[in-house]
Amino acid sequence: xxxxxxxxWSAALMRGLCAFPVRRDGTERRAIREALARLSIGRTVGLFxxxxxxxxxxxILEGAAMWPGVCALSVLSGKPIVPCVILGSDRLxxxxxxxxxxxxxxxxxxxxxxxxxxxxxxxxAREILxxxxxxxxxSLKARVQEHYHLAAGDLPATPQARKREDYLPxxxxxxxxxxxxxxxxxx
Numbered sequence: 432x433x434x435x436x437x438x439x440w441s442a443a444l445m446r447g448l449c450a451f452p453v454r455r456d457g458t459e460r461r462a463i464r465e466a467l468a469r470l471s472i473g474r475t476v477g478l479f480x481x482x483x484x485x486x487x488x489x490x491i492l493e494g495a496a497m498w499p500g501v502c503a504l505s506v507l508s509g510k511p512i513v514p515c516v517i518l519g520s521d522r523l524x525x526x527x528x529x530x531x532x533x534x535x536x537x538x539x540x541x542x543x544x545x546x547x548x549x550x551x552x553x554x555x556a557r558e559i560l561x562x563x564x565x566x567x568x569x570s571l572k573a574r575v576q577e578h579y580h581l582a583a584g585d586l587p588a589t590p591q592a593r594k595r596e597d598y599l600p601x602x603x604x605x606x607x608x609x610x611x612x613x614x615x616x617x618x
Contacts, residue, residue, distance in 0.1 A: 455482045463504070470508040478504070480564070486587045491565065492516065492572045502560040506553050511544035512560070514567040516575055521587050538585075540575040542567045 433452040436442040445452075453462040466476045480497035481490065491497045505512050519537040522528055528535045545563050548556045575581065 463500070466504055467508055470504065470510050476504070486521075490587060491568050492587065494565070494569065497561065497565065499557060499561060502547075502557045502564060505545075505560055506547040506556045509547060509549075511546045512564060513544050514542040514564055514571060516540040516542075516568060516571040518572070518575055518581065518587065519585060536585075538575050538579050538581065540571040542571050 433454050435445050435450070436452040451462060451465050453459050466478075469476050478501045480501045481495075482498045485491075485495065487493060489495050501512060504510075517537065517539050519535065522535045522537075527533065545560060545567060547560050550556075551559065576586075579585075
């Protein structure tokens with residue numbers, strides 16, 4: 432998002448991470464051209480299809496609509512989308528969770544690639560892909576919740592809510608049950 436490019440230090444960091452600024456109002460043509468150029472040479476382009484921080488009913492993880500840009504880029508480029516769900520990163524809004532030796536769990540789910548269909552018109556192909564992606568996000572969230580036995584407090588919350596809460600990492604709050612993950616229980 433363009434806000435991360437407003438200061439020299441932040442802009443240098445973002446450019447060092449190969450990021451480029453995007454206006455989130457839907458009028459950004461330069462960012463679309465940049466993304467298509469990177470996709471055409473085989474680079475990966477990471478997008479946040481919510482267009483910002485949304486939680487609860489406004490989140491695509493709860494079935495809300497997403498920005499159409501990610502599916503439009505896929506259809507225009509012919510490249511697949513690999514859906515990913517990240518849960519727990521919102522806990523990093525609480526300053527205390529950045530202290531040394533404080534461990535904050537983050538859970539990531541990665542789905543199978545979704546390929547755009549070539550036969551229908553672009554608008555129809557984008558809508559079909561958007562429906563598939565929405566379902567993939569919901570399925571991934573459910574799988575991550577089930578696999579890691581996540582509670583309601585582990586699900587995304589607004590930065591304002593996370594900054595106010597007296598948060599202890601999950602391993603302090605609830606006992607860990609058995610899991611299939613190879614690193615479970617190692618601290």
